Amino acid sequence: MASFAASMANMSATAANQKVKKKKKRAAASTETSGATSSESKRPRQDSRRPKVAFLGIGMQKAGTSWLYTMLSQHPSICLSVEKEVHYWDMHKEEKGKGDEWYESQFPESSPDKLVGEITPDYLNMWATRIGQMHAYNPNLKLIVLHREEISRACSAFLMWNRIAAEKGEAKAIESMTDDEVVAALTSMEPPHCMGLSEMGKGLENLTTNGFKPEQILVAEFEDVAKRPDQLMNVVFDFLGVERIQIEEEKLKTNFQIKTDRTAVVANKSNKFPKDLKERIMGRLEKAYKELKRRNKKVGGPYLKRYQALMDAQEEKEEEKKEKEEKETIITETAKS
Numbered sequence: 001m002a003s004f005a006a007s008m009a010n011m012s013a014t015a016a017n018q019k020v021k022k023k024k025k026r027a028a029a030s031t032e033t034s035g036a037t038s039s040e041s042k043r044p045r046q047d048s049r050r051p052k053v054a055f056l057g058i059g060m061q062k063a064g065t066s067w068l069y070t071m072l073s074q075h076p077s078i079c080l081s082v083e084k085e086v087h088y089w090d091m092h093k094e095e096k097g098k099g100d101e102w103y104e105s106q107f108p109e110s111s112p113d114k115l116v117g118e119i120t121p122d123y124l125n126m127w128a129t130r131i132g133q134m135h136a137y138n139p140n141l142k143l144i145v146l147h148r149e150e151i152s153r154a155c156s157a158f159l160m161w162n163r164i165a166a167e168k169g170e171a172k173a174i175e176s177m178t179d180d181e182v183v184a185a186l187t188s189m190e191p192p193h194c195m196g197l198s199e200m201g202k203g204l205e206n207l208t209t210n211g212f213k214p215e216q217i218l219v220a221e222f223e224d225v226a227k228r229p230d231q232l233m234n235v236v237f238d239f240l241g242v243e244r245i246q247i248e249e250e251k252l253k254t255n256f257q258i259k260t261d262r263t264a265v266v267a268n269k270s271n272k273f274p275k276d277l278k279e280r281i282m283g284r285l286e287k288a289y290k291e292l293k294r295r296n297k298k299v300g301g302p303y304l305k306r307y308q309a310l311m312d313a314q315e316e317k318e319e320e321k322k323e324k325e326e327k328e329t330i331i332t333e334t335a336k337s
Ligand SMILES: Nc1ncnc2c1ncn2[C@@H]1O[C@H](COP(=O)(O)OS(=O)(=O)O)[C@@H](OP(=O)(O)O)[C@H]1O
Pocket: 060, 061, 062, 063, 064, 065, 066, 067, 121, 156, 157, 160, 225, 226, 252, 253, 254, 255, 256, 257, 258, 267, 272
């Protein structure tokens, strides 16, 4: 009996030990996924107080997303990630095992009275499971896409990758490449998928077949970054449900390209795709990518129509205001004379 009791006690001690070990293992695993240290995990959880990410800029890559990040960073009710591109949904979550707590810790200035968001252009071209995870995290997420003409966008992407590779001695600089070489690199199915990442239509379809409603997605035109930046930002602010703010003219008109942090780098004018080469390339690719452009137009069309209507309504209002002001001036001057 005694030996039975001892062995029972022994067994329960072993079970208790195993339980403790398992608990420690689980704690270590959750520390690994959340990126927290053991002393951090002992502190009261902060994440329960952190608001969820409410909006995302999801592309297109090379369509003015760094400019958009800079404009949104001017808004007092918006909290952006410290780094422009968090890459949680396309990389950190699955490939690096990070959790939502880690994700939300990328927004150290978040608070309940601020709208939290980040911009990672690669989210537009993710596969279904990742979109599903993003939707499950926050089914009410608002998504912003800037659309840029497909071939010009790919040229911009190619130039960026070519400059990086050439600097490392891993590729010829664009200036010494033949047209055929540039076309081959631009259209390659291998990373960095220059033309592949112009597939906005497929990206939008993937979003709506994996939970997102079209009303949750705003598609705006890249061209307006240069042509009508203030109106574009009004549409974005309205879409996000925050107050419209007037951004300084000089900022609105600056060419922003950001790499890894909040430091806005004004684009180097010499860092442009050689103009003649671009014209030749665009001529050659126009026919080959007719189908891709048609699909983007078909799927993106209704979104862009909605966006155009919002832009036109603003213009009409401004014209009405001008006319009214002009009439008032005439009345005042007539009264004076
Ligand atoms: N204010 C303004 N007006 C006109 N164009 C502008 C502006 N700000 C940024 N840009 C152009 O946007 C291109 C970079 O886009 P992204 O910031 O999305 O690039 S990235 O995906 O983050 O690498 C890049 O395009 P390319 O010059 O054709 O490469 C920038 O020049």
